[in-house]
Amino acid sequence: MVKQTKSNRRQTRIYQRFSIIIAIIVILFVCWFYLIRSPEIAEEPSYIDFSAPEYLESDSKCDTIESELRDDNVPSSEHPWVAIIIDDFGPPGTAKVIKGFLKLPFDLTFSIIPGNRKSLSIGKTINDAGGEVIIHLPMEPIELTAMGERDMIMTDIDSTRLKVILDRVTTEFPYAVGMNNHMGSRATSDDRLMNMLAVELKERNLIFIDSRTVPNSRALPAMKSVGVPALGRDVFLDNYRDVENIQRQINALLKVADRRGWAIGIGHANKVNLEALTEAIPIIEASDVKFVTVSALINGVGKKNSEGRRANNE
Numbered sequence: 001m002v003k004q005t006k007s008n009r010r011q012t013r014i015y016q017r018f019s020i021i022i023a024i025i026v027i028l029f030v031c032w033f034y035l036i037r038s039p040e041i042a043e044e045p046s047y048i049d050f051s052a053p054e055y056l057e058s059d060s061k062c063d064t065i066e067s068e069l070r071d072d073n074v075p076s077s078e079h080p081w082v083a084i085i086i087d088d089f090g091p092p093g094t095a096k097v098i099k100g101f102l103k104l105p106f107d108l109t110f111s112i113i114p115g116n117r118k119s120l121s122i123g124k125t126i127n128d129a130g131g132e133v134i135i136h137l138p139m140e141p142i143e144l145t146a147m148g149e150r151d152m153i154m155t156d157i158d159s160t161r162l163k164v165i166l167d168r169v170t171t172e173f174p175y176a177v178g179m180n181n182h183m184g185s186r187a188t189s190d191d192r193l194m195n196m197l198a199v200e201l202k203e204r205n206l207i208f209i210d211s212r213t214v215p216n217s218r219a220l221p222a223m224k225s226v227g228v229p230a231l232g233r234d235v236f237l238d239n240y241r242d243v244e245n246i247q248r249q250i251n252a253l254l255k256v257a258d259r260r261g262w263a264i265g266i267g268h269a270n271k272v273n274l275e276a277l278t279e280a281i282p283i284i285e286a287s288d289v290k291f292v293t294v295s296a297l298i299n300g301v302g303k304k305n306s307e308g309r310r311a312n313n314e
Contacts, residue, residue, distance in 0.1 A: 076261045080257035080260075084253075084277075087111045089110055089112045090118055097270065106291035110131055132177060134176055135173055140153065178207030181213070185214045189214055207298050210231070235252050235266075243279065254283075
């Protein structure tokens with residue numbers, strides 16, 4: 001009887017240890033999944049595939065009847081439009097590639113980080129060449145070590161300080177048509193900050209492009225609530241900076257446009273991205289896609305949505 005009891009106790013201890021090991025494994029897996037793999041903490045460039053259907057921007061109130069919208073002045077499945085933004089101009093190294101991007105035979109939008117050594121001269125070069133400029137406004141990321149830009153918008157900022165920063169950057173780039181976020185995974189997830197920013201952009205008659213460094217961004221809802229023309233990025237072109245991968249991302253961008261009627265891609269001011277876009281010229285020119293600036297795309301999508309609402313009401 002004693003032996004049997006000892007045996008039972010031994011089995012119980014073994015079972016308890018086994019249960020503890022399993023529990024530890026489960027806890028470690030959950031921590032790995034949420035802390036390492038979670039896209040919510042991904043900084044720019046993000047590795048989330050926003051070209052996937054679940055991330056494609058959709059608004060049931062703005063759905064249109066494509067068969068009734070054959071006008072090439074609006075984007076549609078028959079006449080897809082694509083806008084590409086080239087981010088991160090401003091640091092000295094980016095001045096070396098600006099002329100190459102300006103020579104590409106299709107429209108681009110150039111996004112400049114304010115406060116860098118070459119920011120103003122690069123902006124002037126682009127504007128003098130007839131290119132479109134938006135301000136690549138630094139915003140608070142989740143990873144604190146990534147901060148350090150002159151005009152960083154923090155989540156605890158008040159309206160007075162926000163006005164000061166926006167007044168400065170818009171004075172430096174008076175020709176800028178709008179803004180998109182540089183980093184900003186924490187900032188764009190903050191409703192209060194995005195609502196304040198939307199009000200300021202509305203007063204300045206500027207557009208906004210959400211770079212979408214996190215999937216739970218609150219930027220677009222805030223912009224739409226006060227009437228700021230705004231859209232979100234679909235594909236990052238150069239998460240992996242090699243020509244072959246960038247060309248795959250360009251193809252992914254074209255597929256999004258074919259499926260939805262329009263798409264926005266973001267690349268960065270570097271030689272590899274320029275080389276990839278240059279090599280892709282034959283593919284781009286052979287496609288049925290119209291390459292436009294982001295301001296033209298926003299206007300086109302707005303016109304399309306307005307015509308779609310009229311068609312649905314008739």
